[in-house]
Amino acid sequence: MRKATIKDVAKHAGVSTATVSYVLNGVEGKVSQETVEKIYKAIKELNYIQNFSAVSLVKKKSRLLGVIIPQTEDCKQLLLENPFYSEMISGIELKAREMGYHIILSGVDKGQSYLDVSVQRDLDGAIIMGIYQERFYEELKNVKIPIVLVDSYIHDKYFYKVGIDDEFGGYLATRHLIRNGHKKIALVTGSIRKDGVVEKRFLGYKKALREAGLFYNPDDVFENSVTYQHGLKIGRFLSETPRNITAVFATADLIALGVIRGMIETGKRVPEDYSVIGFDDIPISRIFIPSLTTIKQDIGDKGAKAAALLIQAIEEKTLSEPTREVLLTLDVIERQTVKNISIKD
Amino acid sequence: MRKATIKDVAKHAGVSTATVSYVLNGVEGKVSQETVEKIYKAIKELNYIQNFSAVSLVKKKSRLLGVIIPQTEDCKQLLLENPFYSEMISGIELKAREMGYHIILSGVDKGQSYLDVSVQRDLDGAIIMGIYQERFYEELKNVKIPIVLVDSYIHDKYFYKVGIDDEFGGYLATRHLIRNGHKKIALVTGSIRKDGVVEKRFLGYKKALREAGLFYNPDDVFENSVTYQHGLKIGRFLSETPRNITAVFATADLIALGVIRGMIETGKRVPEDYSVIGFDDIPISRIFIPSLTTIKQDIGDKGAKAAALLIQAIEEKTLSEPTREVLLTLDVIERQTVKNISIKD
Numbered sequence: 001m002r003k004a005t006i007k008d009v010a011k012h013a014g015v016s017t018a019t020v021s022y023v024l025n026g027v028e029g030k031v032s033q034e035t036v037e038k039i040y041k042a043i044k045e046l047n048y049i050q051n052f053s054a055v056s057l058v059k060k061k062s063r064l065l066g067v068i069i070p071q072t073e074d075c076k077q078l079l080l081e082n083p084f085y086s087e088m089i090s091g092i093e094l095k096a097r098e099m100g101y102h103i104i105l106s107g108v109d110k111g112q113s114y115l116d117v118s119v120q121r122d123l124d125g126a127i128i129m130g131i132y133q134e135r136f137y138e139e140l141k142n143v144k145i146p147i148v149l150v151d152s153y154i155h156d157k158y159f160y161k162v163g164i165d166d167e168f169g170g171y172l173a174t175r176h177l178i179r180n181g182h183k184k185i186a187l188v189t190g191s192i193r194k195d196g197v198v199e200k201r202f203l204g205y206k207k208a209l210r211e212a213g214l215f216y217n218p219d220d221v222f223e224n225s226v227t228y229q230h231g232l233k234i235g236r237f238l239s240e241t242p243r244n245i246t247a248v249f250a251t252a253d254l255i256a257l258g259v260i261r262g263m264i265e266t267g268k269r270v271p272e273d274y275s276v277i278g279f280d281d282i283p284i285s286r287i288f289i290p291s292l293t294t295i296k297q298d299i300g301d302k303g304a305k306a307a308a309l310l311i312q313a314i315e316e317k318t319l320s321e322p323t324r325e326v327l328l329t330l331d332v333i334e335r336q337t338v339k340n341i342s343i344k345d
Numbered sequence: 346m347r348k349a350t351i352k353d354v355a356k357h358a359g360v361s362t363a364t365v366s367y368v369l370n371g372v373e374g375k376v377s378q379e380t381v382e383k384i385y386k387a388i389k390e391l392n393y394i395q396n397f398s399a400v401s402l403v404k405k406k407s408r409l410l411g412v413i414i415p416q417t418e419d420c421k422q423l424l425l426e427n428p429f430y431s432e433m434i435s436g437i438e439l440k441a442r443e444m445g446y447h448i449i450l451s452g453v454d455k456g457q458s459y460l461d462v463s464v465q466r467d468l469d470g471a472i473i474m475g476i477y478q479e480r481f482y483e484e485l486k487n488v489k490i491p492i493v494l495v496d497s498y499i500h501d502k503y504f505y506k507v508g509i510d511d512e513f514g515g516y517l518a519t520r521h522l523i524r525n526g527h528k529k530i531a532l533v534t535g536s537i538r539k540d541g542v543v544e545k546r547f548l549g550y551k552k553a554l555r556e557a558g559l560f561y562n563p564d565d566v567f568e569n570s571v572t573y574q575h576g577l578k579i580g581r582f583l584s585e586t587p588r589n590i591t592a593v594f595a596t597a598d599l600i601a602l603g604v605i606r607g608m609i610e611t612g613k614r615v616p617e618d619y620s621v622i623g624f625d626d627i628p629i630s631r632i633f634i635p636s637l638t639t640i641k642q643d644i645g646d647k648g649a650k651a652a653a654l655l656i657q658a659i660e661e662k663t664l665s666e667p668t669r670e671v672l673l674t675l676d677v678i679e680r681q682t683v684k685n686i687s688i689k690d
Contacts, residue, residue, distance in 0.1 A: 064449075086431030093450060102466065104409075105438060105450045121447065228632055257632050264634060284629050287573055287602050289609060 004046035013042035062122040063101045065310060067092055068108055070130030083282045084299055085129065088150070091303025092127060099311050108132075118143040125310045128152070131196055146313035148306045153195040160313055161325040162306040166197045169295045169330045170204025173249045173277045176293075176332050178212045181342030182247035182275060185209070188234045188259055189251040190226035198226075201251045201279065220245065231255035235262020238274070246274065246341060253278035253285045253294055260290070260337065271339035281333055290336035302328055349391035358387035407467040410441055410448045410655060415475030428627045429644055430474065433495070436648025437472060444656050453477075463488040470655045473497070476541055491658035493651045498540040505658055506670040507651040511542050514640045514675045515549025518594045518622045521638075521677050523557045526687030527592035527620060530554070533579045533604055534596040535571035543571075546596045546624065565590065576600035580607020583619070591620065591686060598623035598630045598639055605635070605682065616684035626678055635681035647673055 010017040015035055022031050023039050031039075069085055089105065096103050104121060118126060118140075125146040140147055141158050148160040177185050187205050190198045202221070209216050222237075224230040231250060235258060238245055250256035256278030260270045270276055270290055278285060281296035305326050312323070355362040360380055367376050368384045376384075414430055434450065441448050449466060463471060463485075470491040485492055486503050493505040522530050532550050535543045547566070554561050567582075569575040576595060580603060583590055595601035601623030605615045615621055615635055623630060626641035650671050657668070 083428055083431065086428065086434075089431075089450070093452060097452060102449050102451055102462065104447050105434070106447055107438060107442060117447065261632065261634060284632065287606065287629065288632070289606060289634055 008046055009039065009042045012046055013038040015039065061314075062124055064121055064123050065092075065096055065101050065103045065307070066118060066121070066123045066126035067103050067105050068126065068128045068130070069105065070107070083284065084280060087282070087299040088129065088303035088306075091300035091305075092307045093303075095304040095307035096311070099307070101307075101311060108136075118145060124314045127306050127310055131193070146310055148310045148313075150302065150306055151197050153197070153200065155195075157324070160309050160323075162302060162309060162328070163197075163325075164297050164302075164328050164330055166200035167204040167207070169279060169297070170201030170249070170251070171208045172204070172330060172332055173201075173279060173295050174205045174208035175211075176334075177247045177249060177275060177277060177338065178208060178214070180247075180275065180338055180340040183214055184243075184245045185214075185220065185247045185249055186234075186238060186245045187221045187249050187251070188231060188255050189221065189223050190230075190255070192223055198251055205249055226252045226255060228254045228258040231258020231260075232262040233258075235259035236266050237262075239263045239266040239268045247338070248274060248276045250276065250278050253280045253282045253292060256292055256294070256337075257284065257288055260288075260292075271337050275338040275341075277332075277338055285333075285335070293335045293338040294333050296331045296333045297328055353391055354384065354387045357391055358383040360384065406659075407469055408446050409466055409468050410437075410446050410652070411463060411466070411468045411471035412437055412448050412450050413453055413471065413473045413475070414450065415452070428629065429625055432627070432644040433474065433648035433651075436645035436650075437652045438648075440649040440652035441656070444652070446652075446656060453481075463490060469659045472651050472655055476538070491655055493655045493658075495647065495651055496542050498542070498545065500540075502669070505654050505668075507647060507654060507673075508542075508670075509642050509647075509673050509675055511545035512549040512552070514624060514642070515546030515594070515596070516553045517549070517675060517677055518546075518624060518640050519550045519553035520556075521679075522592045522594060522620060522622060522683065523553060523559070525592075525620065525683055525685040528559055529588075529590045530559075530565070530592045530594055531579075531583060531590045532566045532594050532596070533576060533600050534566065534568050535575075535600070537566075537568055543596055550594055571597045571600060573599045573603040576603020576605075577607040578603075580604035581611050582607075584608045584611040584613045592683070593619060593621045595621060595623050598625045598627045598637060601637055601639070601682075602629065602633055605633075605637075616682050620683040620686070622677075622683055630678075630680070638680045638683040639678050641676045641678045642673055 006017050006020050010020045013020065013035075015038065019031055019035060020039055023036055067089065069089070093103055101124070104117075104123070106117060117123070123145055125148070126140070127148045127150060128140070129150045131152065137154060137156065137159075146160060147158070148162055151163045152159070152161060174185060187202065189202060192199045192202050206216050222234045231254065238248070238259075239262065248256070248259050250259055256276050260276055263270055263274055268274060276292070278292050278294035280299065281294050282299070285292035285294050305328065309323065309326055351362050351365050355365045358365065358380075360383065364376055364380060365384055368381055412434065414434070438448055446469070449462075449468070451462060462468070468490055470493070471485070472493045472495060473485070474495045476497065482499060482501065482504075491505060492503070493507055496508045496511075497504070497506060519530060532547065534547060537544045537547050551561050567579045576599065583593070583604075584607065593601070593604050595604050601621050605621055608615055608619055613619060621637070623637050623639035625644065626639045627644070630637035630639050650673065654668065654671055
């Protein structure tokens with residue numbers, strides 16, 4: 001069967017193609033109700049499916065959202081191994097689908113601009129995960145579409161933002177260890193960059209130490225990458241190098257799982273010898289043995305909120321003052337990797 | 346700065362917009378080489394970015410690939426918790442990007458047709474993961490674009506296919522347990538449907554038993570869903586219900602991890618009391634303690650191969666007989682969850 005065209009619909013309804021086009025593009029005010037009904041009947045009878053490419057040229061609405069995931073050499077690994085991204089994308093896709101949008105998922109190669117993709121595809125908006133160089137954000141602004149940054153501390157009113165209070169999260173994690181009697185707490189973390197998520201969690205760690213009157217020792221901070229491998233290396237190191245540390249705050253669950261495995265491989269037990277707390281609550285954390293005590297952020301919900309905020313911005317459905325930033329709540333999830341050492345056994 | 350239009354390019358190059366359009370759409374044969382060069386120069390100087398929506402109407406090429414992931418009530422969970430999908434999507438996206446395509450990622454709601462999405466978006470082709478009802482495939486064929494099915498045993502020459510030999514994989518896993526001295530092997534699995542991936546793995550299990558002269562007992566098959574929870578339940582059950590089983594073949598790593606946790610929670614040890622082998626080699630399998638012995642399929646490569654096959658079909662770059670099906674290799678990865686019980690200790 002040949003695909004029905006707009007001309008077929010017009011002929012079937014006995015009107016001009018321009019009239020059909022008005023109706024399809026929502027400018028029905030110019031057309032009588034009777035005619036509108038005739039056109040809808042024809043559309044139904046001919047099983048006519050609107051071509052979004054054509055519509056987007058007229059309406060300047062593609063109903064397409066861009067979603068960028070970090071994909072540099074380092075970060076390709078991240079997407080593959082860090083369930084964080086897949087869970088977020090799942091949340092974005094579901095919300096977008098509910099609201100009649102599709103998502104184009106893409107990485108950005110090093111040095112490549114996203115400008116091309118946005119313009120080529122007539123994106124209505126974009127959600128950006130990951131941290132990029134300043135130039136990248138400046139270019140994004142040139143596209144003049146609403147953009148939601150996930151987990152970004154960029155100070156620029158142009159962007160919408162969805163995230164968590166990472167400093168508070170770092171504080172919660174460290175305080176949980178302190179409340180369980182730990183006084184010498186190592187921080188195992190990805191690289192601490194100014195205004196990055198990791199820096200905020202690090203500040204929370206220092207804040208909790210300070211509040212408890214504990215000494216902050218830079219030698220207890222093990223900074224490298226947000227990977228299982230980094231955790232593994234430091235877990236082995238801590239286990240084999242006595243320095244009276246009793247607990248570890250890992251700024252991501254993946255790192256925490258590496259730390260635990262590194263310790264167990266070198267003959268130590270978690271939580272009997274070392275307590276470990278993570279951050280994120282990725283699904284593996286429940287499955288892992290021992291299951292991981294961690295700071296839970298609802299990752300799927302974060303994706304859904306990012307999509308909802310973006311679509312709201314696109315459709316300008318804000319009632320009064322538009323929401324520019326959404327912060328999600330955080331909780332300590334107690335599982336099996338933190339031991340209370342103030343109770344002597 | 347105002348965005349350059351095709352008219353600006355034409356004016357700058359001193360030619361008609363029709364001529365620019367010819368060149369942009371690859372019908373350069375009608376235009377002199379000198380003019381082509383003038384147009385490319387103008388495009389570069391004006392930083393003109395082609396609008397794909399406009400081009401797709403003319404060229405019937407959108408350079409967009411659809412990627413469908415299962416997203417029914419049950420399977421939404423799958424995407425979130427099963428790293429299998431995210432790893433595959435990462436492989437697809439990278440290959441597509443390398444070849445100048447973008448991907449639209451979407452779920453398909455129960456009872457919804459993919460026809461609408463494909464036509465609306467002028468998709469050049471699509472990759473389908475998961476198993477759907479027959480009607481779904483019949484509808485797909487109506488779209489008349491190349492389609493690659495991942496892990497499908499549908500017998501229809503219309504579709505391109507990328508997968509593994511699941512029966513051989515099931516055979517490999519079971520044979521590995523038998524070679525380690527196990528004679529009473531339980532199968533813990535998702536639902537066994539005709540021509541599904543799981544049925545093939547089940548057939549491989551039976552084949553290995555038969556080959557070794559072992560008795561196949563339907564009571565040793567625990568069939569439910571491809572979830573961690575199902576594994577957990579059966580792990581507990583096996584551990585608490587003595588029935589001289591010594592090993593488990595779980596038809597997915599997620600199930601295997603559940604089985605192990607279920608056994609450990611109820612006081613048993615893996616592999617000392619029970620050996621367990623999985624299937625897939627998802628990244629958690631390496632991280633898990635004990636790390637999982639499993640059948641490895643290269644999931645990222647599977648995604649890349651699916652994208653390459655689809656793009657080849659779209660661009661009809663086949664040399665002679667077109668490749669319709671790609672099978673990836675399988676290997677046993679020995680880690681910590683299978684014990685050789687034929688050596689008495």
